[in-house]
Amino acid sequence: MTKENRLIKLALTTGRVLLTNGAETYRVEDTVKRMLESRGMEEVNVFVIPTGIIMSTLDEGRNYSFLERVNPAGIDLEVIDRTNDFSRRFTSSKMSLSDAEQQLEALLATPSYGRVIRFIFCGMAGGFFIFLFGGTIVEFLIAYLASSLTVLFFDYLTKYKINFFVKHLLAGAAASALGVLSILGAHAIGVQADLNMIIIGPLMTLVPGVPLTNGIRDLISGELLSGSAKIMEALFVAIAIAFGVGIVLQLGLGIAA
Amino acid sequence: MYYIQQCFYSLCCVIGFSVIFNLPRKLLMPAGISGMVGWLVYVLIQPLTTSFIMPSLIGSIVVGIIGESFAYVKKHPATMFTIPGIIPFVPGYGIYYTMLHIVEGDVDQALMTGAQSLFIAVAIACGIILATTFMRKLKPYLLHLL
Numbered sequence: 001m002t003k004e005n006r007l008i009k010l011a012l013t014t015g016r017v018l019l020t021n022g023a024e025t026y027r028v029e030d031t032v033k034r035m036l037e038s039r040g041m042e043e044v045n046v047f048v049i050p051t052g053i054i055m056s057t058l059d060e061g062r063n064y065s066f067l068e069r070v071n072p073a074g075i076d077l078e079v080i081d082r083t084n085d086f087s088r089r090f091t092s093s094k095m096s097l098s099d100a101e102q103q104l105e106a107l108l109a110t111p112s113y114g115r116v117i118r119f120i121f122c123g124m125a126g127g128f129f130i131f132l133f134g135g136t137i138v139e140f141l142i143a144y145l146a147s148s149l150t151v152l153f154f155d156y157l158t159k160y161k162i163n164f165f166v167k168h169l170l171a172g173a174a175a176s177a178l179g180v181l182s183i184l185g186a187h188a189i190g191v192q193a194d195l196n197m198i199i200i201g202p203l204m205t206l207v208p209g210v211p212l213t214n215g216i217r218d219l220i221s222g223e224l225l226s227g228s229a230k231i232m233e234a235l236f237v238a239i240a241i242a243f244g245v246g247i248v249l250q251l252g253l254g255i256a257a
Numbered sequence: 258m259y260y261i262q263q264c265f266y267s268l269c270c271v272i273g274f275s276v277i278f279n280l281p282r283k284l285l286m287p288a289g290i291s292g293m294v295g296w297l298v299y300v301l302i303q304p305l306t307t308s309f310i311m312p313s314l315i316g317s318i319v320v321g322i323i324g325e326s327f328a329y330v331k332k333h334p335a336t337m338f339t340i341p342g343i344i345p346f347v348p349g350y351g352i353y354y355t356m357l358h359i360v361e362g363d364v365d366q367a368l369m370t371g372a373q374s375l376f377i378a379v380a381i382a383c384g385i386i387l388a389t390t391f392m393r394k395l396k397p398y399l400l401h402l403l
Contacts, residue, residue, distance in 0.1 A: 024336065077280045077337055084334055112279050125273025131266040132296075132345060151277060200350060205277060209349025209378075210340055217382040234352065242356035 004041075004059050006097050011035040012068040013104060015046075015053045017083050022075035025218050025226045028053065031087045038091040049226045050233065072233075074158070075210065082107045115152070123148035126201035135197045138186065142193060143201025146178040150202040164233075165240045168206060172244025175202035180252035199245065206241055208234035260297065267296035267345050275341040284337050287327045291342035295320035299346055309373060313346045314380040321388025329396070335389065343381050348374035 001009070015032040029046045036044045036057055047054040050072050056065035086107055090100055113121070126147025130140045154171045162170075179199040186193045215230030271292030275285050299316035306312065324338035351374025358367035 027334075027336075075278045075340065077275075077278045077284075077340065079279070081281055081284075081333055081337060113276055118276060121273045121276035123273070124269045125277055128266045128270040128273065132263070132270065203353060204349060205274075207349030207353045209347030209352070210344070212349070212352060212374075212378045213343060213347055213381050213385075216378050217386060220379075220382055220386055235356075238352040238356040239360075241353055242360045245353075246357060246360040 003097070004062075004064060006101075007036065007039050007041070008055070008057070008064055008066055010097060010100055010104065012053060012055065012066055014083060014087055015048070016068050016070050017104070017108065018080060019048065019050065019053065019070045020073050021077075021079040021083075022072065022214075023080045023083075024214065025049075025223045026221065027080075027084070031084070034091045035087055050229045076112075078112065079107070118155070119148045119152060122151035122205060126150070126203075126205050129204045130197060130201050133197065133200060136193070138191050139193050139197045139201075142179075142182045142186065142198050146175060146182065146198065146202040147205050149178060150175045151205050154206065165236060168237050168240035169244040171206050172203065172241035173248045174244075175199060175206065176245040176248040177252070178202065180248065203241065203245070206237075208237040211237070260300065263300050264293050264297055268293040271296075271341050271344055274344045278341060280337060280341060281333075284331065284333060287331060288338050288341040291320050291323040291327065291338045292345060294323055295342050296345040310376055310380045313377045314384045316346055317343055317381040317384030318388045321385040322392060324385075325389060325392035339385055343385070346377070347381060348377040351377065 011032045014035060015028045018028045018031060025048050028048045032046045032048075032053065032055060033044045036055075041057045041059050044057045045055060050070070052070050053068040054065075055068075056063065058064075083104075086100075086103055089095065095103075112118075123144040127140050127144030130143045135143070150171055153174050154167070157167045157170060176199050179195060179202070182198065183193055183195050211230055212234040215227050215234060218224075218227030218230060220227075268289045272285050272289040275288045280288055295316045298319045299312045302312045302315055320339055320342035321335075324335040324342055327333075327338045328335035351370055355367050355371035355374060358364070358370060
């Protein structure tokens with residue numbers, strides 16, 4: 001592989017890592033562009049949509065164009081932070097290509113939170129939402145547990161690379177199934193709790209509020225194509241969750257009646 | 258007392274979501290604070306207005322300003338603080354509800370919640386962009402004042 005091809009591959013891999021982990025469109029375009037320009041490439045044009053990166057550039061009169069296919073996989077701020085830092089170091093120093101390739105490789109093996117910490121904090125995310133909506137302490141406890149379990153279940157599904165629609169459908173179904181079961185349990189021991197309130201918590205960890213807002217942010221900044229794509233994704237995630245919850249609630253109410 | 262409670266709940270909530278988004282450990286607290294102040298502003302403004310857009314807009318402007326300031330102090334991208342920060346008022350539940358209404362065949366309700374959630378999302382995005390733009394332009398003057 002020639003030096004130019006290696007450089008382009010490095011820049012595109014950096015872009016792909018950013019985009020896969022949910023970085024903003026402008027950040028990906030900017031990063032790829034700067035990395036290439038810092039090593040003397042000219043007329044760099046980068047076009048980013050959530051599922052791919054297209055770029056073309058000139059170097060000593062030769063024309064290069066590449067297409068990198070990307071599969072978005074949720075938001076991972078740690079990876080975005082490190083990749084951003086890496087690209088800044090790359091553009092501001094005379095780092096060699098093989099060094100940079102190694103660093104990028106190392107960066108992908110980022111530590112994430114352990115399963116126990118994730119269990120505790122993800123419960124917090126869904127649980128405390130109940131209080132923001134005006135819930136009671138019993139509902140909080142149930143929602144806390146249900147949110148933790150939902151997130152772990154979702155992580156498990158993610159690990160097996162299940163299609164995003166099916167994944168959200170199953171997770172939504174699991175969240176509401178937990179809700180229905182715990183309501184039945186609570187009523188059996190004589191404690192009152194509201195089903196809708198309990199389902200809100202775990203669902204908050206799944207619903208695509210941030211992707212929707214990011215999509216609209218892209219639209220407002222003039223990234224019309226990627227903005228529309230992100231909004232469509234958010235809509236379909238919401239449909240999947242609604243399907244999952246709808247199915248379980250229909251079944252659950254049928255059983256209860 | 259009510260406001261202190263709301264602060265505590267939103268702080269815990271935002272930190273929880275930050276862990277879901279795998280935010281680096283040393284940034285958890287700043288992100289939590291930006292979300293907490295944003296939510297506090299949101300609940301303070303809510304009784305003053307009948308509009309459902311205003312609290313989200315002003316809340317997210319506050320989150321954006323705090324995010325940009327933390328970004329400058331901590332030398333990390335502002336996204337690290339704004340994405341968790343907007344969580345408490347992001348209309349995730351709204352779009353879920355829209356879809357649930359459609360699945361249940363209640364189109365009128367679906368249109369209403371759908372339009373509301375869409376405009377809340379627009380307000381939040383707009384607020385963040387306003388805050389970012391102003392902070393970038395005003396930064397030299399603000400640093401001069403300090």
